[in-house]
Amino acid sequence: MAQQLINPKAPQNVSGVINGDGSVSVNWDSVPGAKASVIHYGEANESDPHNATFMGYTESTSWTLASGDVPTLQPEDKLYLYVQSFNEVGTGANDIEKAQYLNTNALGSEWSEPVILTVAPATRSIPNESSTVAEIKTYLDSQSIAYPSTAKKDELLTLIGGTE
Numbered sequence: 001m002a003q004q005l006i007n008p009k010a011p012q013n014v015s016g017v018i019n020g021d022g023s024v025s026v027n028w029d030s031v032p033g034a035k036a037s038v039i040h041y042g043e044a045n046e047s048d049p050h051n052a053t054f055m056g057y058t059e060s061t062s063w064t065l066a067s068g069d070v071p072t073l074q075p076e077d078k079l080y081l082y083v084q085s086f087n088e089v090g091t092g093a094n095d096i097e098k099a100q101y102l103n104t105n106a107l108g109s110e111w112s113e114p115v116i117l118t119v120a121p122a123t124r125s126i127p128n129e130s131s132t133v134a135e136i137k138t139y140l141d142s143q144s145i146a147y148p149s150t151a152k153k154d155e156l157l158t159l160i161g162g163t164e
Contacts (some may be wrong), residue, residue: 008034010110011061011083018079018117022067026081026115030061034085038099039063040111044077049111052082057090057099075122082111126160136160 011028018024026039039056046052054071056063063083073079086108090098102108127136136156140147145159 007107008032008085008087008109011037011085011112014081014083014112014115016081016115016117018070018073018119019064019067022070024065024070024079024081024117025062026064026083027062028083028112031085031109033087034109035059036086036089036098036102037061037063038084038086038090038102038108039065039081040084041065041071041079041081043071044073044079047078047080047114047116049080049082049114052080055096055099055103057095057102059089073119075119077119079117079119080114081117082114084108084111127157129157 008031011031011034014026014028016024016026028037031037036057036059039058040049040052041054041056042048042052056065071079086102086106088102088106090101092098092101124139124142127139131139133153133156136153137147140156140159143160147156147159151159
């Protein structure tokens with residue numbers, strides 16, 4: 001009796017991180033019968049899986065996207081990634097060709113729930129006595145703190161707790 005090929009289950013417990021060097025790492029639980037996985041993702045803030053047009057490939061339960069291949073991300077942008085498992089390995093000269101082969105020619109699992117990675121917000125240093133009046137006013141504006149236009153430096157610093 002011939003063995004029937006059944007597509008594997010969707011990967012579970014998918015997690016990820018944006019690494020300090022700007023690369024992206026994704027991990028998930030092993031899927032019984034799976035021999036390879038394709039990772040789908042799109043541009044920054046693209047939450048519609050139909051627009052997750054970029055792909056990665058791995059034959060393990062983890063994958064890293066090199067920083068140079070990560071879509072352009074700004075502070076607080078989100079990157080949505082989905083993992084799909086396959087019961088066969090991809091064919092091709094490189095991971096892109098292998099992912100394309102599986103995506104086009106093989107029956108894979110349902111996509112995982114998305115792992116949503118958020119870029120850390122930009123850090124803004126709090127002005128101090130060595131800051132210029134313009135820097136202090138820029139900070140106050142960014143925090144929506146009102147101040148008189150004629151305020152002197154020490155008065156502006158008092159508004160943010162810079163002096164007593």
